[in-house]
Amino acid sequence: xxxxxxxxxxxxxxxxxxxxxxxxxxxxxxxxxxxxxxxxxxxxxxxxxxxxxxxxxxxxxxxxxxxxxxxxxxxxxxxxxxxxxxxxxxxxxxxxxxxxxxxxxxxxxxxxxxxxxxxxxxxxxxxxxxxxxxxxxxxxxxxxxxxxxxxxxxxxxxxxxxxxxxxxxxxxxxxxxxxxxxxxxxxxxxxxxxxxxxxxxxxxxxxxxxxxxxxxxxxxxxxxxxxxxxxxxxxxxxxxxxxxxxxxxxxxxxxxxxxxxxxxxxxxxxxxxxxxxxxxxxxxxxxxxxxxxxxxxxxxxxxxxxxxxxxxxxxxxxxxxxxxxxxxxxxxxxxxxxxxxxxxxxxxxxxxxxxxxxxxxxxxxxxxxxxxxxxxxxxxxxxxxxxxxxxxxxxxxxxx
Amino acid sequence: xxxxxxxxxxxxxxxxxxxxxxxxxxxxxxxxxxxxxxxxxxxxxxxxxxxxxxxxxxxxxxxxxxxxxxxxxxxxxxxxxxxxxxxxxxxxxxxxxxxxxxxxxxxxxxxxxxxxxxxxxxxxxxxxxxxxxxxxxxxxxxxxxxxxxxxxxxxxxxxxx
Amino acid sequence: xxxxxxxxxxxxxxxxxxxxxxxxxxxxxxxxxxxxxxxxxxxxxxxxxxxxxxxxxxxxxxxxxxxxxxxxxxxxxxxxxxxxxxxxxxxxxxxxxxxxxxxxxxxxxxxxxxxxxxxxxxxxxxxxxxxxxxxxxxxxxxxxxxxxxxxxxxxxxxxxxxxxxxxxxxxxxxxxxxxxxxxxxxxxxxxxxxxxxxxxxxxxxxxxxxxxxxxxxxxxxxxxxxxxxxxxxxxxxxxxxxxxxxxxxxxxxxxxxxxxxxxxxxxxxxxxxxxxxxxxxxxxxxxxxxxxxx
Numbered sequence: 001x002x003x004x005x006x007x008x009x010x011x012x013x014x015x016x017x018x019x020x021x022x023x024x025x026x027x028x029x030x031x032x033x034x035x036x037x038x039x040x041x042x043x044x045x046x047x048x049x050x051x052x053x054x055x056x057x058x059x060x061x062x063x064x065x066x067x068x069x070x071x072x073x074x075x076x077x078x079x080x081x082x083x084x085x086x087x088x089x090x091x092x093x094x095x096x097x098x099x100x101x102x103x104x105x106x107x108x109x110x111x112x113x114x115x116x117x118x119x120x121x122x123x124x125x126x127x128x129x130x131x132x133x134x135x136x137x138x139x140x141x142x143x144x145x146x147x148x149x150x151x152x153x154x155x156x157x158x159x160x161x162x163x164x165x166x167x168x169x170x171x172x173x174x175x176x177x178x179x180x181x182x183x184x185x186x187x188x189x190x191x192x193x194x195x196x197x198x199x200x201x202x203x204x205x206x207x208x209x210x211x212x213x214x215x216x217x218x219x220x221x222x223x224x225x226x227x228x229x230x231x232x233x234x235x236x237x238x239x240x241x242x243x244x245x246x247x248x249x250x251x252x253x254x255x256x257x258x259x260x261x262x263x264x265x266x267x268x269x270x271x272x273x274x275x276x277x278x279x280x281x282x283x284x285x286x287x288x289x290x291x292x293x294x295x296x297x298x299x300x301x302x303x304x305x306x307x308x309x310x311x312x313x314x315x316x317x318x319x320x321x322x323x324x325x326x327x328x329x330x331x332x333x334x335x336x337x338x339x340x341x342x343x344x345x346x347x348x349x350x351x352x353x354x355x356x357x358x359x360x361x362x363x364x365x366x367x368x369x370x371x372x373x374x375x376x377x378x379x380x381x382x383x384x385x386x387x388x389x390x391x392x393x394x395x396x397x398x399x400x
Numbered sequence: 401x402x403x404x405x406x407x408x409x410x411x412x413x414x415x416x417x418x419x420x421x422x423x424x425x426x427x428x429x430x431x432x433x434x435x436x437x438x439x440x441x442x443x444x445x446x447x448x449x450x451x452x453x454x455x456x457x458x459x460x461x462x463x464x465x466x467x468x469x470x471x472x473x474x475x476x477x478x479x480x481x482x483x484x485x486x487x488x489x490x491x492x493x494x495x496x497x498x499x500x501x502x503x504x505x506x507x508x509x510x511x512x513x514x515x516x517x518x519x520x521x522x523x524x525x526x527x528x529x530x531x532x533x534x535x536x537x538x539x540x541x542x543x544x545x546x547x548x549x550x551x552x553x554x555x556x557x558x559x560x561x
Numbered sequence: 562x563x564x565x566x567x568x569x570x571x572x573x574x575x576x577x578x579x580x581x582x583x584x585x586x587x588x589x590x591x592x593x594x595x596x597x598x599x600x601x602x603x604x605x606x607x608x609x610x611x612x613x614x615x616x617x618x619x620x621x622x623x624x625x626x627x628x629x630x631x632x633x634x635x636x637x638x639x640x641x642x643x644x645x646x647x648x649x650x651x652x653x654x655x656x657x658x659x660x661x662x663x664x665x666x667x668x669x670x671x672x673x674x675x676x677x678x679x680x681x682x683x684x685x686x687x688x689x690x691x692x693x694x695x696x697x698x699x700x701x702x703x704x705x706x707x708x709x710x711x712x713x714x715x716x717x718x719x720x721x722x723x724x725x726x727x728x729x730x731x732x733x734x735x736x737x738x739x740x741x742x743x744x745x746x747x748x749x750x751x752x753x754x755x756x757x758x759x760x761x762x763x764x765x766x767x768x769x770x771x772x773x774x775x776x777x778x779x780x781x782x783x784x785x786x787x788x789x790x791x792x793x794x795x796x797x798x799x800x801x802x803x804x805x806x807x808x809x810x811x812x813x814x815x816x817x818x819x820x821x822x823x824x825x826x827x828x829x830x831x832x833x834x835x836x837x838x839x840x841x842x843x844x845x846x847x848x849x850x851x852x853x854x855x
Contacts, residue, residue, distance in 0.1 A: 105578045108619065108662075116659040118582055118619050143564060150823055151567045152574070157836075158821050161576040164567045172564060198564045219562035271852050298825030301818045305620030312620035314578075319824070326826060328816050330645060340854030348828060355831035437749070459760060461748050469748030474760035478770045499751050536768075539794075543762045544744045548788040549687035549717040 016216045016232040017239055023214055024055040025230035026173070026201070030131045035171055038097055039133030040084075045073060046091040052133055058084040066181035066377065069386030082212040085134055085205045088181035089376040093139045093294030094132055098167045099150055099160075099318075105301065106314040115309070125162065131171040135199065137192035138184075138376040140174060141363050142294030143167070144198050145372070148360035149297050157358075171222065174199035178246045183377030185256040185390055190364030191374045193250045201226060204243045215243045256377070256390045258350075259399045260369040266397035267351040271343065275396055280339035282385040287320035289379035289387075290345065295372050298326065321345050349373055350393055404429055408505060411452045412478045413529050421525050428511035433503050434458075440481065440496035440504070447492045448509045450482030456502035461495040473537075474499065480533045485509035577821050580617045580662025585655045591723055594644045595688065596653040597629065602638040603663065609670035610695035611812060611840040615820050616640065617662030618651035625817045625835075626652075627692035628666065633702050641691035641723070667820040669840045671696040671784055672810060673703075680708040680780040682804075684795050686715040686763055686787025690723045692812050692839075693786050697737065704736050708780055711738045711772060715763025715791065718743050719750055729754045740766045763791060767798045778803035785843075786812040793850065796843055806844040813838045813846070830855065 018026070027037060037052040042059045052058070061081040063074040066088060080086055107121040144153075151167055152159025177186075177193035186192030195202045200223035204215040215235045218224040235243075290296040300319035305312040319326055322341045327334035335341050353372035354362040362370035373389070380388050394400035405426040408414050414422060432451075434440060440451060440458060453475055460473040460481070472494070475481050481504070484492050490509075516523035568574055587599040608614075610632050617623040624646070630639035644653040655661060673696060681700055685693045700710050712731065716722045722741065732739035733755045741758040742765055743750075752758025757771055766772055781804050785792040792811050799809055815834040818824040827834035830849040832841065849855050 106580070110619070116656070117584070118660055118662075120579055120582070120662075140564070147565060147567060153565055153567060158577045159567065159574050160821070160823055161574045161578075164574050167564075168567055170564060197562050200563045223563070268848065271849075271855070297823070299818070299823065300826070301623065301824070303620060303622040309620060314617075314623070316578075319826070321825070321828075326816070329814060334816075335854045337854060344828070344855075352828075352831035356828065356833055356837075457759075459746075459748070459750075471746040471748060471750055471760040474746075474758075476757075476759065476769065476771075497748075499749070540762045540765055543764065543790070543794050546790055547717065547744070548790045549715070549721060549744070 015235040015240060015243075016227055017235040018214050018216055018230060018232045020055070020212055022230050022232055023203075026216075026226065027052075027055055027133065029226055029229050030171060030173075034129055035131035036128040037131050037133050038094070039135075039173075040087075040090050042073070043091075046071060047073070047087055048091040049094055049097075049132070049134075049139075055084075058134070059087070060084045063087045063179065064181070066183045066381040067386075068183065068380050068388050069383055071381050079207050079209050083205060083207050084212065085175045085203075086179045086207075088177060088179060088184050089136055089138060089378055089381075091378075091382075092292060093142055093376070093378070094135065095142065095146065095294050095296075097130060097132075098143065098163055098170075099146060099297060099299075100162070100166070101318045103162055103316045104313060105316050106312075108312045110310045118312075125165070127162075127166040129169055129171075130166070131173065133173045134175040134203075135172055135195070136177050136376070137174065137195040137198075138177075138186045138189075138374040139294055140172065140195060140198035141189075141191040141374045142376070145295050145361045145363065145374070146297060149357055154358050154360050171226075172199040172201070172219075174202040174219075176202060176204045176243075176247055176250075178205060178250050180250055180254050181377060181381070182255055183380040184254050184375060185258050185377060186375035187251055187254045188256075188258040188260060188390075189371070189373055189375035190367075193254070194247045199223070204246060206239060206242050206246065213239070215239055256380075256388075258373065258375065258390045259394055259397060260350075260371060263369060263393060263397055264351040264354070264371070267347045267393075270396045271347070273396060275392070276339045276343050279342050279387060279392055280337065282387055283322075283338050283342050284385060285322045285338045285341055286384060287322045288382045288384065289389075290320040290322060291318060292378035292382040293349075294374060294376060294378070295349075296320070300325065321348070346389065346392065346396075350389075404431070407431070407454070408452070411454065411505065413452050413480055413533070416529070417525055421522050424515055424519075424522060425507070425512070425526070428508045428515070429505050430508075431503065432506045433501070434498035435502075436498050436500055438498050438502075440498065440502070441492045442495050443492050445492050447482065447484035447490050450480070450485055450507050450509070451496075452505040452507075453477055453479040453481060454503045454505060456498060456500040458496050458498045458502050458504075461497060463495070469495070473540075480530070483530065483534060485513075486530070577664070578819070580615065580623070580664045582660045583663040585657055585659050585661065587657055588655060591641060592721060595641060595723065596644065597639055597641045598652065598655065598661075600638045600640065600661075600663065602635060606638065606666075607635050608632055608638075608666035608695075610673060610699045611671040611692060612666035612668050613692075613820070613839065614640065614663050614665030615667065616642075616648075616652055617664075618648050618655075619660070619662070621651040622648040623662070623818075624648045624652075625667070625820055627812070627839075629691040629694050631698035631702070632695050633698065641688065641694075643688050665820065667835055669838055671699070671840055672782075672842075673699045676782045677706045678708060678780075679782045679808075680777055681710045682781050682783045682799075683710070683712045684715075684763065684783060684785045684787070684792070685712070686791040686795075687717070687721070688723065689785075689787035689791075689812070690714060693784060694724065694727075696784055697731070701731075701736055709738070709775055709777075710736065711740065713763055713766040713772070714739065714741045715766075715787065716741070716743050717745075719746050719753065722753060725753045728756050732756045738772075740769055740772055742766050762794070763787070764794045764798045767795070767802060776802070781808065783809045785809060789814065806847055807842050809843040810840055811843055811846075812840050
């Protein structure tokens with residue numbers, strides 16, 4: 001087991017207390033500052049991070065039950081009906097807001113009548129300035145990891161200009177996770193349930209018969225400045241104790257664990273294990289896990305041209321190592337079987353990730369056992385066959 | 401004869417033969433020479449000999465109707481040519497033709513085989529390098545059969561295909 | 562405590578995906594299905610032997626292509642391309658004066674600086690000679706820095722031999738010993754001029770007396786490029802000859818979309834071939850060699 005996150009957020013600035021009106025004021029202040037809010041919202045039959053119009057769109061009184069291959073919205077009862085953040089990881093992460101599912105990479109036009117030369121047309125994209133509301137610690141870690149893969153946060157790697165443009169200047173209002181799902185295992189990956197970094201403001205939601213209130217901490221000068229603009233008072237010792245209990249209980253409630261110690265090398269020694277075949281019997285190669293995963297980053301590029309052949313476009317879209325085309329070399333796919341594709345996904349995520357992408361792109365950062373998994377459990381929830389990454393990792397490393 | 405023994409000994413094929421075996425083997429050997437284009441043997445003819453190439457190169461060819469004769473292998477100095485003498489029906493399966501002025505040691509199977517049968521130690525000492533040569537050739541043929549330089553169907557980097 | 566600042570205020574980030582329109586200066590047919598493009602490289606273009614560029618055919622697509630020219634003359638930029646897919650076909654069909662899109666160079670280089678004083682055995686199969694030609698130029702350009710330099714070339718038939726005139730010239734020049742093997746040949750084919758030529762597979766050349774005379778396993782470093790199966794067989798022969806895998810360098814081949822480390826397609830174990838490769842010592846990938854469908 002790697003270093004378990006303390007459930008209690010560290011002391012920073014003085015913890016403040018705000019009520020519902022204060023939260024409303026916080027969101028409005030951000031909108032006044034020109035931020036587009038993205039936060040949890042009921043979308044169809046799930047809670048998802050989506051564009052948010054204000055406090056009233058938060059999913060108040062709604063919970064979500066997550067199990068392998070299972071996601072159901074639930075209605076909270078009693079005082080919890082006041083809660084706006086009483087559920088675990090939303091259906092998708094923030095990935096799509098920075099590493100967008102579809103992106104035009106290039107527009108070009110033929111320049112001369114004979115068509116021999118062309119020019120590149122300026123795309124002139126200006127993405128909105130985002131404020132992430134109710135961001136979970138697992139998802140914030142995932143952003144910080146993708147910063148190293150796509151955002152140029154590691155000096156030796158180039159930066160994807162579009163990713164940086166979308167990601168730059170983002171404001172983060174984190175929510176400490178008080179209601180983990182059965183699929184969560186962030187205590188194993190050192191990424192939660194409390195947010196300890198990567199936020200400007202963090203909130204803990206306290207529910208009492210009197211309604212919801214929030215313990216707020218600042219994580220940056222911008223966060224401090226924002227909190228100064230709304231009605232708050234210092235949190236009381238009682239409130240801080242209530243918060244500590246909430247987070248301690250959340251950490252205790254996490255059922256699953258990922259055996260990260262020595263896992264990378266254990267997986268490398270199991271590349272020919274028959275267990276991959278037994279997983280492949282269940283895996284549908286549907287790509288859900290890779291799309292739901294907040295750190296998966298594979299993409300493919302497609303080309304098109306106009307009917308007259310005078311203008312051309314290149315676009316990027318999310319790809320998955322579960323597709324046949326992903327490993328296409330002249331003549332065919334290297335990874336023909338589902339067995340090989342699942343093996344690629346799991347051994348990359350939990351094995352070769354750190355060597356390949358660097359420590360900055362891995363968690364828990366600075367440890368030899370760091371991997372590409374933040375423990376959000378989405379791949380377990382959204383697998384139609386209910387394949388459980390923690391269980392398979394244990395079986396493959398002989399700890400199941 | 402001593403002179404021929406020295407010549408046989410100089411060939412890699414005979415590197416591990418004992419002096420006794422070497423003198424027996426040399427008794428069955430003679431020097432042959434072919435000019436460019438001359439045949440050493442032809443497909444279908446009786447195979448009663450094998451060759452150790454000393455100088456020059458020869459081609460092993462198969463005549464393909466419509467395509468003409470095709471070289472499937474070339475053998476140069478240090479090489480071994482001819483395995484058909486060991487196996488029924490003792491007929492050559494290929495043509496062997498000199499590409500350059502060729503100097504080789506020719507071994508007479510009718511001289512050598514009875515000696516190998518009579519003395520298993522000699523038989524083994526000769527079978528070993530022959531098997532080694534066959535194994536090497538078999539691997540080469542397998543690799544050749546893959547037609548690894550054949551065309552692919554889609555674009556990718558490196559690899560040189 | 563907040564998310565890191567990725568770029569300081571007001572600083573512009575170049576879009577690494579954007580190709581530079583680049584003019585084709587000359588085009589010539591090397592073989593039936595192989596074309597060399599000479600490009601007018603972007604200003605100050607420099608590259609190292611073994612690196613590749615991403616070449617974009619307008620409206621059709623983009624592919625990685627190794628550079629096949631001398632790094633000492635970067636103003637003469639050559640790409641040797643086999644016409645096998647939609648994009649390569651479009652590139653091979655470009656006429657002089659037409660433009661393609663270029664970005665690069667990318668990837669690792671042949672370790673020419675690290676092997677001073679060593680004997681260098683260059684093994685090329687098929688089009689694999691193209692990515693190795695810059696290395697050969699590099700070796701010849703500083704010939705005194707290296708021991709014996711040999712080049713073993715394999716091809717399907719005499720008609721499929723790439724750069725035959727250069728092979729002859731190199732061997733005649735004496736600075737480089739060239740050996741050629743073709744899988745099959747017409748009757749009477751005696752080889753390409755001035756080069757010991759064989760009918761057989763390229764790995765066989767490692768057993769040629771002409772090669773083995775003067776071969777020193779301690780001093781030797783091997784540079785391999787060719788189809789995967791070819792270099793696996795060749796590397797096995799090198800193992801048997803006593804050349805350690807840390808002294809055997811290969812150019813790897815994988816699917817590749819971006820060359821920037823973004824797209825994830827070129828993963829090979831813990832390597833991103835576009836960034837850590839394509840040239841790597843075999844010792845760094847041997848744990849994955851032989852694992853099927855990796």
